[in-house]
Amino acid sequence: MSEDPETARQIAELSADERPLLVLDVDDVVLEFIRPFPLFLQKRGYSLVIASFKLTGNIAEAANGRIIEQPEVTALLDEFFGEQSDWQSITDGAAEALAMLGKHAEIVMLTAMPHRHRAVRRRHLQALGLHYPLLTTEMAKGPAVAKLRGRTARPVAFVDDQPSNHISVREALWDAHLFHLMADNSLREFLPPLPDDIHVVWDWHEATPKIAEALAL
Numbered sequence: 222m223s224e225d226p227e228t229a230r231q232i233a234e235l236s237a238d239e240r241p242l243l244v245l246d247v248d249d250v251v252l253e254f255i256r257p258f259p260l261f262l263q264k265r266g267y268s269l270v271i272a273s274f275k276l277t278g279n280i281a282e283a284a285n286g287r288i289i290e291q292p293e294v295t296a297l298l299d300e301f302f303g304e305q306s307d308w309q310s311i312t313d314g315a316a317e318a319l320a321m322l323g324k325h326a327e328i329v330m331l332t333a334m335p336h337r338h339r340a341v342r343r344r345h346l347q348a349l350g351l352h353y354p355l356l357t358t359e360m361a362k363g364p365a366v367a368k369l370r371g372r373t374a375r376p377v378a379f380v381d382d383q384p385s386n387h388i389s390v391r392e393a394l395w396d397a398h399l400f401h402l403m404a405d406n407s408l409r410e411f412l413p414p415l416p417d418d419i420h421v422v423w424d425w426h427e428a429t430p431k432i433a434e435a436l437a438l
């Protein structure tokens with residue numbers, strides 16, 4: 222798997238840390254996404270009907286029912302992320318969980334979004350009191366997580382709502398502890414069965430002690 226050079230550059234800027242590593246996705250793990258995004262769409266004359274675990278194909282123009290194409294979805298997402306501070310709040314329990322886990326682990330947020338949105342997202346997370354480094358990647362997450370671990374064999378836990386990201390991290394790090402968490406568990410019915418080595422956690426309250434145990438905190 223190839224790595225995103227800009228993500229590698231961001232990782233090189235982090236200060237060295239040898240504590241156990243906790244890598245977190247942002248959308249629908251730390252910040253709400255799938256609950257506020259339909260409200261944003263509504264304001265712009267679109268509706269989201271979730272019939273599968275993806276956005277493209279599930280967003281229609283409210284006026285005529287036309288399903289919008291990938292470039293239009295991308296443009297709406299760009300706009301949403303530009304305005305994210307108006308829309309995205311912290312997921313239930315995340316702030317408390319990170320405050321607790323961050324006492325003994327290095328926490329890094331890794332968001333799969335165009336690098337150009339990094340500054341806005343960083344400002345928003347900071348304003349919410351989430352003072353953890355934020356990395357963006359436009360490529361698979363696995364190589365970035367492997368690079369974050371560094372040369373030591375420190376334990377690594379990874380939390381994400383996208384099965385494909387877990388598969389990528391598993392390919393890069395055979396011993397990473399993988400936690401599948403979704404801000405909205407009703408979406409689970411649209412997912413294929415997850416590999417057995419991914420721990421399903423229902424919310425941050427359930428995830429926190431399990432992550433602490435996996436990282437031996």
Ligand SMILES: [Mg+2]
Pocket residue numbers: 246247248249250381382383
């Ligand atoms: Mg996500």
